[in-house]
């Protein structure tokens with residue numbers, strides 16, 4: 001987040017690409033990413049999981065060449081939708097990679113930067129770089145690296161957001177912070193660095209053909225309180241799973257931020273490679289409890 005710098009202001013490192021910021025704050029652990037992923041429960045109209053949609057574009061999961069290398073794998077949303085395949089997870093953040101084993105991912109895990117992949121040339125059948133190229137300082141270089149590690153017939157899947165993604169939220173933030181700070185503020189959002197509209201050109205430097213496919217949904221968040229549900233909270237009665245995901249089950253909104261609402265259902269975070277982090281697919285750990 002960088003305010004519009006005034007004369008003489010040093011904006012400091014860009015948090016959208018700064019290694020220290022990304023590996024300690026944005027992606028120090030999987031919690032914040034998991035929170036953001038939960039928000040997509042509110043996408044309308046309801047569609048198939050994004051993993052299913054993505055793999056169908058190239059003939060389904062069985063059509064993906066192996067090994068499948070996921071660069072910026074995060075909490076393994078895409079890899080866990082490919083059980084039984086030869087998969088490699090790579091990420092800049094050790095904290096993110098740490099979460100993969102407990103989630104059941106047994107393949108190789110490599111802490112690395114997309115701009116310098118520790119993989120041999122022409123060694124992968126499929127590469128993925130989903131929702132992550134906008135964090136890479138040199139996107140063209142990352143594209144060249146992804147092309148280098150792919151076999152000549154290999155395919156790169158790179159999911160990103162459109163230019164208007166969360167635009168309304170961005171406007172509200174900009175206006176609110178500008179008002180509070182008494183000077184113009186613009187939140188430089190990571191996604192603006194590699195959008196659906198402009199993502200073709202940096203990838204075309206390395207790839208002979210780049211196809212763009214759109215998946216249009218609208219996020220309709222009815223209130224501010226669903227954000228509370230998006231965060232993992234300790235579940236008081238869960239002995240087997242220390243982190244549980246409360247979600248509404250006829251409960252009422254908390255009276256103030258951070259306060260537990262009454263009457264909710266705790267569901268455990270995905271534990272096996274076959275689970276995906278989508279909240280609708282998590283298993284129930286304790287039934288209905290008072291959180």
Ligand SMILES: C[S@@+](CC[C@H](N)C(=O)[O-])C[C@H]1O[C@@H](n2cnc3c(N)ncnc32)[C@H](O)[C@@H]1O
Pocket residue numbers: 022023027033071072073074075076077078090091092093096112113114115129130131132135136137
């Ligand atoms: C928004 S998450 C996406 C995770 C996953 N690909 C998904 O779509 O669910 C971005 C991930 O990219 C990783 N990342 C950021 N910069 C990177 C870089 N230069 N090289 C490799 N990984 C990076 C972050 O640590 C984080 O796990």
